Amino acid sequence: xxxxxxxxxxxxxxxxxxxxxxxxxxxxxxxxxxxxxxxxxxxxxxxxxxxxxxxxxxxxxxxxxxxxxxxxxxxxxxxxxxxxxxxxxxxxxxxxxxxxxxxxxxxxxxxxxxxxxxxxxxxxxxxxxxxxxxxxxxxxxxxxxxxxxxxxxxxxxxxxxxxxxxxxxxxxxxxxxxxxxxxxxxxxxxxxxxxxxxxxxxxxxxxxxxxxxxxxxxxxxxxxxxxxxxxxxxxxxxxxxxxxxxxxxxxxxxxxxxxxxxxxxxxxxxxxxxxxxxxxxxxxxxxxxxxxxxxxxxxxxxxxxxxxxxxxxxxxxxxxxxxxxxxxxxxxxxxxxxxxxxxxxxxxxxxxxxxxxxxxxxxxxxxxxxxxxxxxxxxxxxxxxxxxxxxxxxx
Amino acid sequence: xxxxxxxxxxxxxxxxxxxxxxxxxxxxxxxxxxxxxxxxxxxxxxxxxxxxxxxxxxxxxxxxxxxxxxxxxxxxxxxxxxxxxxxxxxxxxxxxxxxxxxxxxxxxxxxxxxxxxxxxxxxxxxxxxxxxxxxxxxxxxxxxxxxxxxxxxxxxxxxxxxxxxxxxxxxxxxxxxxxxxxxxxxxxxxxxxxxxxxxxxxxxxxxxxxxxxxxxxxxxxxxxxxxxxxxxxxxxxxxxxxxxxxxxxxxxxxxxxxxxxxxxxxxxxxxxxxxxxxxxxxxxxxxxxxxxxxxxxxxxxxxxxxxxxxxxxxxxxxxxxxxxxxxxxxxxxxxxxxxxxxxxxxxxx
Ligand code: FES
Ligand code: FES
Ligand SMILES: [Fe+2]
Numbered sequence: 256x257x258x259x260x261x262x263x264x265x266x267x268x269x270x271x272x273x274x275x276x277x278x279x280x281x282x283x284x285x286x287x288x289x290x291x292x293x294x295x296x297x298x299x300x301x302x303x304x305x306x307x308x309x310x311x312x313x314x315x316x317x318x319x320x321x322x323x324x325x326x327x328x329x330x331x332x333x334x335x336x337x338x339x340x341x342x343x344x345x346x347x348x349x350x351x352x353x354x355x356x357x358x359x360x361x362x363x364x365x366x367x368x369x370x371x372x373x374x375x376x377x378x379x380x381x382x383x384x385x386x387x388x389x390x391x392x393x394x395x396x397x398x399x400x401x402x403x404x405x406x407x408x409x410x411x412x413x414x415x416x417x418x419x420x421x422x423x424x425x426x427x428x429x430x431x432x433x434x435x436x437x438x439x440x441x442x443x444x445x446x447x448x449x450x451x452x453x454x455x456x457x458x459x460x461x462x463x464x465x466x467x468x469x470x471x472x473x474x475x476x477x478x479x480x481x482x483x484x485x486x487x488x489x490x491x492x493x494x495x496x497x498x499x500x501x502x503x504x505x506x507x508x509x510x511x512x513x514x515x516x517x518x519x520x521x522x523x524x525x526x527x528x529x530x531x532x533x534x535x536x537x538x539x540x541x542x543x544x545x546x547x548x549x550x551x552x553x554x555x556x557x558x559x560x561x562x563x564x565x566x567x568x569x570x571x572x573x574x575x576x577x578x579x580x581x582x583x584x585x586x587x588x589x590x591x592x593x594x595x596x597x598x599x600x601x602x603x604x605x606x607x608x609x610x611x612x613x614x615x616x617x618x619x620x621x622x623x624x625x626x627x628x629x630x631x632x633x634x635x636x637x638x639x640x641x642x643x644x645x646x647x648x649x650x
Numbered sequence: 651x652x653x654x655x656x657x658x659x660x661x662x663x664x665x666x667x668x669x670x671x672x673x674x675x676x677x678x679x680x681x682x683x684x685x686x687x688x689x690x691x692x693x694x695x696x697x698x699x700x701x702x703x704x705x706x707x708x709x710x711x712x713x714x715x716x717x718x719x720x721x722x723x724x725x726x727x728x729x730x731x732x733x734x735x736x737x738x739x740x741x742x743x744x745x746x747x748x749x750x751x752x753x754x755x756x757x758x759x760x761x762x763x764x765x766x767x768x769x770x771x772x773x774x775x776x777x778x779x780x781x782x783x784x785x786x787x788x789x790x791x792x793x794x795x796x797x798x799x800x801x802x803x804x805x806x807x808x809x810x811x812x813x814x815x816x817x818x819x820x821x822x823x824x825x826x827x828x829x830x831x832x833x834x835x836x837x838x839x840x841x842x843x844x845x846x847x848x849x850x851x852x853x854x855x856x857x858x859x860x861x862x863x864x865x866x867x868x869x870x871x872x873x874x875x876x877x878x879x880x881x882x883x884x885x886x887x888x889x890x891x892x893x894x895x896x897x898x899x900x901x902x903x904x905x906x907x908x909x910x911x912x913x914x915x916x917x918x919x920x921x922x923x924x925x926x927x928x929x930x931x932x933x934x935x936x937x938x939x940x941x942x943x944x945x946x947x948x949x950x951x952x953x954x955x956x957x958x959x960x961x962x963x964x965x966x967x968x969x970x971x972x973x974x975x976x977x978x979x980x981x982x983x984x985x986x987x988x989x990x991x992x993x994x995x996x997x998x999x
Binding site for chain 1 (some may be wrong): 706727827895897925
């Protein structure tokens with residue numbers, strides 16, 4: 256049984272971006288954020304799941320490590336009950352298998368230091384990088400090499416702006432943010448972030464009303480240059496809605512049929528781009544000179560970790576304090592929460608159709624979706640692999 | 651039965667014992683085990699990768715039973731084998747060396763370690779799509795828990811519903827898709843499968859046995875030339891999915907041809923693949939004059955030019971016998987070594 260509420264569908268409708276449509280579990284062999292630095296205390300252990308890979312992150316003597324969160328012995332999660340008995344190691348709380356964090360080797364078993372397994376088995380380790388308050392892990396095939404540079408999986412460094420926003424790896428960049436586990440496939444989240452057609456869900460957000468932002472009802476692209484495909488050699492790959500070029504768009508300000516008129520009088524410039532493997536950059540958002548980054552990290556085929564990060568360039572301690580104050584009292588409550596909760600609601604609501612009714616072949620895309628389609632095509636060209644279900648006997 | 655230890659002269663080569671491995675299905679493999687090697691290591695060196703896990707004598711997964719001769723494990727430690735089991739001749743092959751020519755029984759069939767045992771089950775028809783004038787894409791879904799592991803290029807046997815006839819078709823879907831399989835079927839007037847497909851309905855059961863076949867992709871970074879005639883495109887589609895992720899990405903030329911213009915299909919599919927696989931070039935040919943833009947009036951083999959092929963080229967050919975033979979001859983003429991030309995031909999039935 257298929258739902259025939261769509262027109263012109265055929266099995267081949269998704270052929271233009273088939274690799275993307277196949278990537279239910281996400282793209283393997285890319286860098287993903289795992290934790291904010293402040294979430295991992297010295298000697299702390301935290302478990303996260305990315306694309307079906309269970310990872311244990313551990314900080315020991317200031318250094319960050321990521322290892323497989325499955326004890327080889329009987330498979331319990333090491334992070335289930337963190338136990339670290341010696342520097343540079345992690346011990347399984349159950350029977351005491353103790354692993355070296357740098358290579359994963361079994362170095363001893365608490366109650367059986369002469370066991371023949373010692374030195375002969377190991378848990379997997381993952382490449383980690385900690386930059387500007389965020390811990391990133393490279394997740395995918397164990398033998399994937401060489402591991403690409405972290406910057407290839409982050410939004411590009413903006414250069415075509417008189418006042419370029421802070422890059423995630425920038426020298427004076429400070430970040431603050433939140434992340435939460437949400438229902439919904441990672442792709443639906445990513446597409447919602449880019450979607451120029453969903454201004455409707457934000458029209459009465461507190462931030463927009465309080466700042467009297469001039470927010471159109473919609474944006475009609477006038478040329479295909481409105482969404483640019485960006486492919487930087489050995490660098491980031493993404494698509495950008497060129498809101499910096501007003502001649503490429505016609506803002507829709509009223510729709511008499513439904514008696515709607517765009518609100519607000521204060522024009523505000525921002526620009527949205529989406530990057531492989533699923534990272535959004537909204538320049539000059541929530542307010543000018545700040546930038547909001549969002550990661551939609553696949554957990555499994557029906558959940559993603561939604562990361563909302565505000566970055567700012569702070570060269571002095573004072574500037575950093577001011578940024579933190581603004582974050583706590585304005586950007587977080589009005590931006591990341593009130594504003595983006597609308598997006599959260601929208602994605603969770605979209606999931607059902609795509610899961611149960613194969614939404615990918617049962618959607619009717621409209622003019623406003625041009626940039627979503629560009630993204631799908633771009634994302635189909637630049638994957639390095641697929642995550643797949645690690646579970647036995649399950650789809 | 652420990653042998654009396656004697657001082658060995660340093661130069662003397664290690665003795666070698668002949669071990670017959672007997673699997674549960676009766677299959678046997680013979681290996682040579684030098685004195686200084688374990689049975690497990692020697693078997694692996696001989697290309698027989700026996701079941702093992704810990705390899706240090708603690709898990710018991712490598713166990714085998716000595717039927718005749720002798721295998722010996724180091725003494726003075728404990729093993730996960732009980733006294734009775736040892737008395738029966740059970741040994742951990744990862745710990746054992748051979749003290750005599752021996753026969754060792756294994757409690758699993760050889761298929762566990764060699765090749766893949768074909769799955770036989772009943773799949774469900776998900777969809778039947780008409781492609782061009784003479785081909786159909788058949789999508790099947792395997793029951794839960796019956797995942798099919800296969801290598802691109804391999805084929806399945808399908809029983810034509812309502813008959814005793816079996817037909818073979820290559821998987822057109824990629825190897826990552828283990829439960830949803832696609833096949834390309836050439837429609838033949840009066841053919842058993844063709845007749846069935848005119849009345850096929852989603853949900854029909856189709857008996858399937860798979861995978862089979864030695865026409866398998868071995869992904870490399872060297873240039874690939876894929877030549878497909880008609881529904882011989884199926885294994886190439888499956889291979890392309892795997893090749894997309896291979897790094898460094900191989901340059902790929904796919905030449906796909908049909909006899910008549912109305913038989914051509916999947917041109918949009920191939921154009922799409924080329925759009926997201928930057929190293930893929932597609933050339934479509936038609937033996938007869940045809941109105942389709944961009945289609946060469948040629949057969950797929952004549953469309954192969956000397957500059958398409960280099961000394962390192964790997965070729966995969968699939969289609970009717972005449973085409974495959976001609977393509978092989980052409981690649982040979984262009985100096986592709988025989989060992990790098992892989993082919994599969996099909997006969998209409
Ligand atoms: S399960 Fe970890 S030591 Fe036993
Ligand atoms: S492989 Fe585990 S006992 Fe031999
Ligand atoms: Fe939004």
